[in-house]
Amino acid sequence: xxxxxxxxxxxxxxxxxxxxxxxxxxxxxxxxxxxxxxxxxxxxxxxxxxxxxxxxxxxxxxxxxxxxxxxxxxxxxxxxxxxxxxxxxxxxxxxxxxxxxxxxxxxxxxxxxxxxxxxxxxxxxxxxxxxxxxxxxxxxxxxxxxxxxxxxxxxxxxxxxxxxxxxxxxxxxxxxxxxxxxxxxxxxxxxxxxxxxxxxxxxxxxxxxxxxxxxxxxxxxxxxxxxxxxxxxxxxxxxxxxxxxxxxxxxxxxxxxxxxxxxxxxxxxxxxxxxxxxxxxxxxxxxxxxxxxxxxxxxxxxxxxxxxxxxxxxxxxxx
Amino acid sequence: xxxxxxxxxxxxxxxxxxxxxxxxxxxxxxxxxxxxxxxxxxxxxxxxxxxxxxxxxxxxxxxxxxxxxxxxxxxxxxxxxxxxxxxxxxxxxxxxxxxxxxxxxxxxxxxxxxxxxxxxxxxxxxxxxxxxxxxxxxxxxxxxxxxxxxxxxxxxxxxxxxxxxxxxxxxxxxxxxxxxxxxxxxxxxxxxxxxxxxxxxxxxxxxxxxxxxxxxxxxxxxxxxxxxxxxxxxxxxxxxxxxxxxxxxxxxxxxxxxxxxxxxxxxxxxxxxxxxxxxxxxxxxxxxxxxxxxxxxxxxxxxxxxxxxxxxxxxxx
Numbered sequence: 001x002x003x004x005x006x007x008x009x010x011x012x013x014x015x016x017x018x019x020x021x022x023x024x025x026x027x028x029x030x031x032x033x034x035x036x037x038x039x040x041x042x043x044x045x046x047x048x049x050x051x052x053x054x055x056x057x058x059x060x061x062x063x064x065x066x067x068x069x070x071x072x073x074x075x076x077x078x079x080x081x082x083x084x085x086x087x088x089x090x091x092x093x094x095x096x097x098x099x100x101x102x103x104x105x106x107x108x109x110x111x112x113x114x115x116x117x118x119x120x121x122x123x124x125x126x127x128x129x130x131x132x133x134x135x136x137x138x139x140x141x142x143x144x145x146x147x148x149x150x151x152x153x154x155x156x157x158x159x160x161x162x163x164x165x166x167x168x169x170x171x172x173x174x175x176x177x178x179x180x181x182x183x184x185x186x187x188x189x190x191x192x193x194x195x196x197x198x199x200x201x202x203x204x205x206x207x208x209x210x211x212x213x214x215x216x217x218x219x220x221x222x223x224x225x226x227x228x229x230x231x232x233x234x235x236x237x238x239x240x241x242x243x244x245x246x247x248x249x250x251x252x253x254x255x256x257x258x259x260x261x262x263x264x265x266x267x268x269x270x271x272x273x274x275x276x277x278x279x280x281x282x283x284x285x286x287x288x289x290x291x292x293x294x295x296x297x298x299x300x301x302x303x304x305x306x307x308x309x310x311x312x313x314x315x316x317x318x319x
Numbered sequence: 320x321x322x323x324x325x326x327x328x329x330x331x332x333x334x335x336x337x338x339x340x341x342x343x344x345x346x347x348x349x350x351x352x353x354x355x356x357x358x359x360x361x362x363x364x365x366x367x368x369x370x371x372x373x374x375x376x377x378x379x380x381x382x383x384x385x386x387x388x389x390x391x392x393x394x395x396x397x398x399x400x401x402x403x404x405x406x407x408x409x410x411x412x413x414x415x416x417x418x419x420x421x422x423x424x425x426x427x428x429x430x431x432x433x434x435x436x437x438x439x440x441x442x443x444x445x446x447x448x449x450x451x452x453x454x455x456x457x458x459x460x461x462x463x464x465x466x467x468x469x470x471x472x473x474x475x476x477x478x479x480x481x482x483x484x485x486x487x488x489x490x491x492x493x494x495x496x497x498x499x500x501x502x503x504x505x506x507x508x509x510x511x512x513x514x515x516x517x518x519x520x521x522x523x524x525x526x527x528x529x530x531x532x533x534x535x536x537x538x539x540x541x542x543x544x545x546x547x548x549x550x551x552x553x554x555x556x557x558x559x560x561x562x563x564x565x566x567x568x569x570x571x572x573x574x575x576x577x578x579x580x581x582x583x584x585x586x587x588x589x590x591x592x593x594x595x596x597x598x599x600x601x602x603x604x605x606x607x608x609x610x611x612x613x614x615x616x617x618x619x620x621x622x623x624x625x626x627x628x629x630x631x632x633x634x635x636x
Contacts, residue, residue, distance in 0.1 A: 043529050043532070044529070046529070046531060047529040047530055047531040047532075050531045050534075050535075051437075051441060051530070051531070053433060054433045054434070054436045054437035054440075054441060054534075055437055055441070056433070057429065057430045057431070057432075057433025057434040057437065058433070058434045058437050058438070058450055058454070060430055061430055061434055061454050061457060061498065061501055061502075061505075062450070062453055062454070064457070064498045065453065065456060065457055067468075067472060068460070068464070068465075068468045068472070071468055071471060071472040072464070072467070072468070075471065118361070119361045119364050120361075122357060122358045122360075122361030122362070123358070123361045123362045123364070123365060125358055126355075126358035126359060126361065126362045127362065130355060130358060131362075140362060140365070140366060143365060143366060143369050144365050145622075145626070146369070146619060146622060146623070147365060147368060147369060149552070149555060149556075149618060149619075149622035150372065150559075150615065150618065150619070151558070151559025151560070151561070151586065151614060151615075151618055152559070152561065153559065153561045153586045153589055153590070153611070153614070154372060154376075154559070154611055154614065154615050155372075156589075156593070157375065157376070157589065157607060157608065157611045158368075158371055158372050158375055160593065161375045161379065161608075162371055162375065165599065182368050182371075185364065185365055185368065186365065189365065213347060213348065213351050214351065215347075215350060215351035215354050215355070216347065216351075239459070242461075243459075243460075243461030243462075243463075243464075244461070245461065245462060245463040245561070245562050246462070246561035246562060246586070246590065249590055249593070249594065250589075250590070250593045253593070253594060254594055272461055272463040272562075275463050275464075275467070276463050276466070276562065276565075276566070279463070279466060279467050279470065279566055280566065287471060290467055291467070291471075294463075294464050294467060297461060297463075297464070298460070298464065301459065301461070305459065
């Protein structure tokens with residue numbers, strides 16, 4: 001989710017480059033009468049060789065992805081059945097399941113959404129529609145960009161010190177959700193800002209001309225237009241939360257839970273933590289269980305991403 | 320708007336209607352004031368998060384540095400807080416982190432830059448639209464899945480032709496981490512390359528340059544700030560990555576340059592302590608804040624540098 005590095009996308013080019021551009025190096029022995037590429041065998045050969053090399057980079061990336069998927073499927077499909085979804089973890093690989101982790105993930109995701117969506121969207125509205133162009137505003141914006149780059153384990157340390165210890169929430173669903181909220185908040189803010197920015201100014205001007213005040217413009221004109229974009233961005237941010245293991249590992253620790261949380265004060269485990277737990281067990285049988293868990297996790301993420309893309313395509317407007 | 324021309328306005332007299340409108344306006348204004356207060360409060364959450372991170376790390380590290388000198392921490396070459404005699408030199412953890420991130424960086428820069436050049440200079444639009452989302456899937460896969468992939472696929476593969484003594488090695492973790500951050504390099508670099516104006520390419524072609532020469536001698540130099548920034552941001556991501564190195568690179572603090580050995584990164588150490596039986600408040604527990612502070616400062620510096628390079632070394636055409 002580093003797409004907010006907007007300056008990269010804009011049309012910019014270095015100054016030292018201009019020199020090298022105005023004097024292209026010319027390597028042929030005699031001035032070309034046709035296309036140089038076809039006249040010099042060495043340059044033609046080099047051109048083809050590097051084309052293959054560049055294409056190979058793409059191919060290696062895609063092959064890596066394919067190897068990962070095949071590796072997970074061959075290891076895990078055998079262990080994946082309904083009893084796996086519906087069982088609690090066990091000492092025996094064959095009887096282990098992800099029921100506790102699946103419900104924990106649902107709890108954490110809903111809890112995170114409950115905090116992150118209002119706070120994130122409100123921040124985005126303030127920064128885009130209300131905040132004066134002021135050094136403090138720019139500082140807040142810079143701060144959000146920096147927070148998006150803070151390693152997730154640091155959020156785990158913060159959550160452990162702040163929510164688990166200082167606020168004595170213990171290793172609860174609430175502590176986990178609040179930690180995850182802080183982690184995805186910068187992403188939610190950035191995607192919401194993008195969606196709000198995409199609403200054309202003419203819409204705002206028209207509403208202002210009718211006598212609306214700023215909040216009325218936001219409430220009645222900007223938000224209805226921006227909500228599909230905000231929603232698809234939020235789903236992508238939440239899918240990041242679903243797959244994130246490091247901070248949850250610190251908050252929930254490796255627990256052997258044979259119950260599902262029934263209140264925000266209960267202990268919990270989530271899918272990635274459960275998978276990590278299984279991956280680090282030495283008995284070979286648990287590798288299959290870990291892969292089966294990964295298949296479930298990837299299926300959850302794939303469906304979340306599909307919904308996000310569907311919303312974006314369904315409601316996307318071009319002005 | 321809706322509240323101004325409500326259909327059920329009182330009709331029983333001019334004065335009454337004026338008063339109703341005045342009340343409506345007052346209400347609208349009051350609503351906005353309340354909302355703005357709420358919005359500002361929400362905005363403060365992200366400011367407080369940063370303050371929270373800095374205060375937590377510094378406060379707890381301060382407690383740590385009362386028992387262990389800063390000098391010993393940053394210059395010591397032995398990291399053994401969990402064993403007697405204890406030793407608190409953070410260099411092995413930093414070395415392990417940099418070695419893992421370095422391998423990831425080599426993989427990501429080679430593959431990412433190659434892919435970016437292919438996508439921006441060679442691929443037809445139709446192919447680009449299929450390949451780009453597939454590559455970006457790589458960035459969305461959870462790190463715990465990559466950790467499993469490194470341990471169960473890449474390590475055995477490497478062991479089949481390299482003398483790797485134990486199953487945990489930094490090479491496997493680094494390669495997989497490189498695969499993970501590759502789309503970051505390729506997407507951001509390609510954005511920078513696409514932004515290079517077309518006439519620059521046309522001029523080079525007109526002079527008889529081949530596609531490769533246009534790509535490497537015109538487009539890449541012109542897009543260099545974006546490429547460098549994408550590389551720095553991807554490296555910072557690799558330095559902060561936790562699960563892959565925890566699962567596949569081992570837990571032996573080891574100041575080495577040998578990629579076949581097992582190491583421990585800063586992130587993996589933090590996980591190890593927080594999962595262990597270490598009681599909170601002890602000196603050993605405080606080490607995670609000191610290590611966290613080093614990690615935070617390193618990634619922050621790289622993120623700021625990445626953005627600074629883009630701002631400082633770019634120029635609008």
